[in-house]
Amino acid sequence: MNDRKLFLPEEARQLIRGGEWSKPTSGLANGYIQANLAVLPKELAFEFLLFCQRNPKACPIIDVTEPGSAIPVLAAPGADLQTDIPRYRVYRNGVFIEEKADIADIWTEDMVGFLIGCSFTFEEALLENGIPIRHIEEGCNVPMYQTNIPTVKAGPFEGPTVVSMRPMPEKDVVRAVQVTSRFPSVHGAPVHIGNPESIGITNINNPDFGDKVTIKEGEVPVFWACGVTPQAIAMHVKPEIMITHSPGHMFITDLKNEKFSVM
Amino acid sequence: MNDRKLFLPEEARQLIRGGEWSKPTSGLANGYIQANLAVLPKELAFEFLLFCQRNPKACPIIDVTEPGSAIPVLAAPGADLQTDIPRYRVYRNGVFIEEKADIADIWTEDMVGFLIGCSFTFEEALLENGIPIRHIEEGCNVPMYQTNIPTVKAGPFEGPTVVSMRPMPEKDVVRAVQVTSRFPSVHGAPVHIGNPESIGITNINNPDFGDKVTIKEGEVPVFWACGVTPQAIAMHVKPEIMITHSPGHMFITDLKNEKFSVM
Numbered sequence: 001m002n003d004r005k006l007f008l009p010e011e012a013r014q015l016i017r018g019g020e021w022s023k024p025t026s027g028l029a030n031g032y033i034q035a036n037l038a039v040l041p042k043e044l045a046f047e048f049l050l051f052c053q054r055n056p057k058a059c060p061i062i063d064v065t066e067p068g069s070a071i072p073v074l075a076a077p078g079a080d081l082q083t084d085i086p087r088y089r090v091y092r093n094g095v096f097i098e099e100k101a102d103i104a105d106i107w108t109e110d111m112v113g114f115l116i117g118c119s120f121t122f123e124e125a126l127l128e129n130g131i132p133i134r135h136i137e138e139g140c141n142v143p144m145y146q147t148n149i150p151t152v153k154a155g156p157f158e159g160p161t162v163v164s165m166r167p168m169p170e171k172d173v174v175r176a177v178q179v180t181s182r183f184p185s186v187h188g189a190p191v192h193i194g195n196p197e198s199i200g201i202t203n204i205n206n207p208d209f210g211d212k213v214t215i216k217e218g219e220v221p222v223f224w225a226c227g228v229t230p231q232a233i234a235m236h237v238k239p240e241i242m243i244t245h246s247p248g249h250m251f252i253t254d255l256k257n258e259k260f261s262v263m
Numbered sequence: 264m265n266d267r268k269l270f271l272p273e274e275a276r277q278l279i280r281g282g283e284w285s286k287p288t289s290g291l292a293n294g295y296i297q298a299n300l301a302v303l304p305k306e307l308a309f310e311f312l313l314f315c316q317r318n319p320k321a322c323p324i325i326d327v328t329e330p331g332s333a334i335p336v337l338a339a340p341g342a343d344l345q346t347d348i349p350r351y352r353v354y355r356n357g358v359f360i361e362e363k364a365d366i367a368d369i370w371t372e373d374m375v376g377f378l379i380g381c382s383f384t385f386e387e388a389l390l391e392n393g394i395p396i397r398h399i400e401e402g403c404n405v406p407m408y409q410t411n412i413p414t415v416k417a418g419p420f421e422g423p424t425v426v427s428m429r430p431m432p433e434k435d436v437v438r439a440v441q442v443t444s445r446f447p448s449v450h451g452a453p454v455h456i457g458n459p460e461s462i463g464i465t466n467i468n469n470p471d472f473g474d475k476v477t478i479k480e481g482e483v484p485v486f487w488a489c490g491v492t493p494q495a496i497a498m499h500v501k502p503e504i505m506i507t508h509s510p511g512h513m514f515i516t517d518l519k520n521e522k523f524s525v526m
Contacts, residue, residue, distance in 0.1 A: 073415075
């Protein structure tokens with residue numbers, strides 16, 4: 001099964017489009033950026049893009065479609081956001097309605113698709129630098145928490161930052177900051193190191209999203225802004241319609257991870 | 264006259280607002296980011312922001328106001344874009360109409376203000392690294408050229424990149440790339456080094472905007488994407504109204520240059 005890592009993005013998307021791949025995309029087409037999806041009505045698009053622009057750590061924009069177009073021309077000009085994600089979630093007026101394998105039947109001329117960076121990219125870089133990642137070791141989802149770190153509001157979009165947490169030995173913390181600083185387009189440097197309470201997390205063993213992971217004696221929790229933030233915040237605005245990917249079922253772009261690193 | 268460098272941004276903006284400073288802002292409130300201004304109707308705002316997002320080297324966004332608001336809440340929450348720039352230019356349907364000292368009388372609820380990074384920031388960094396800047400030595404404007412480097416289109420916004428040029432001895436070129444790479448929010452690394460013809464510039468001594476500067480024997484021309492690009496491109500769309508700063512008369516933000524550097 002390891003050769004799925006070697007798929008090119010176009011091959012992986014073809015499997016997904018054809019219904020042959022409906023599982024999470026972690027490990028598919030290794031080395032290529034995967035992205036979170038948020039589809040919103042055009043009338044909210046300017047202020048949502050502005051929100052992302054003002055909160056680049058939580059909402060690093062990879063690509064945005066033109067109104068009515070489902071083609072991410074920068075990230076994957078041969079792809080179609082209506083069909084190329086294994087599982088979608090549909091929300092109406094802020095309420096979860098259904099999960100779907102494609103959204104061609106509900107896509108309208110009025111929609112704008114936002115692709116937002118995800119942590120898969122910097123996790124690969126952490127692993128390459130010899131920093132183990134607990135939720136991968138334990139085969140579960142990364143733990144995520146609501147914090148008291150405010151985002152910068154834009155129009156109706158406002159609320160707290162959601163963070164993901166990766167515990168690590170003290171000796172790895174500096175290197176983890178350095179490695180992830182090189183990837184500002186996929187969340188970048190941590191937003192917090194250490195004491196969870198100083199960012200409003202009262203019980204580190206009870207994440208708001210994802211799964212609990214083991215924090216070993218002497219390990220430090222390190223927190224990164226999380227791509228769930230814009231989805232959680234958009235939901236509060238109760239848009240008439242909003243479509244997202246289903247957790248872990250990401251959009252695979254044609255962009256190489258390294259393209260998004262800075263010096 | 265050197266103490267104007269020591270002004271705080273708020274002090275400098277107060278002089279401008281009171282009509283006591285109507286000259287170019289170069290050297291005012293040293294160490295703080297100065298920005299290009301483009302004001303556009305809300306109906307064009309999403310696609311213009313998308314254009315900037317897709318062309319970050321030419322159009323590095325510093326801040327964007329909410330529709331109708333003239334307050335750049337991130338860049339300078341105490342400022343007012345209607346009054347805090349020494350000279351404005353007003354264009355209607357793509358035609359230059361007038362230059363004004365403030366725009367309070369023509370500002371409407373329908374307008375969105377875009378602040379776009381300018382090269383003053385990275386020029387300060389070049390100077391600090393011992394790289395001389397010819398147009399500063401010669402007391403004129405930086406030379407700017409239309410190129411054959413396409414921008415990535417968004418909605419009606421499309422066209423070629425405008426670049427600025429700084430000649431330097433070969434020995435300084437590597438350092439100039441390193442220094443400006445640290446400032447992706449103010450144009451970042453050069454887009455081209457050397458032969459002007461390979462980017463469509465036929466006569467280096469005849470810039471399309473700004474002034475000609477001396478290129479000495481053995482010097483290499485180095486080209487950076489220029490903040491004139493989004494203005495030039497927006498003009499082609501012939502928006503009902505568009506307001507910009509007058510060249511050299513920039514908006515002074517509260518943001519320190521160093522805040523915009525990356526590691």
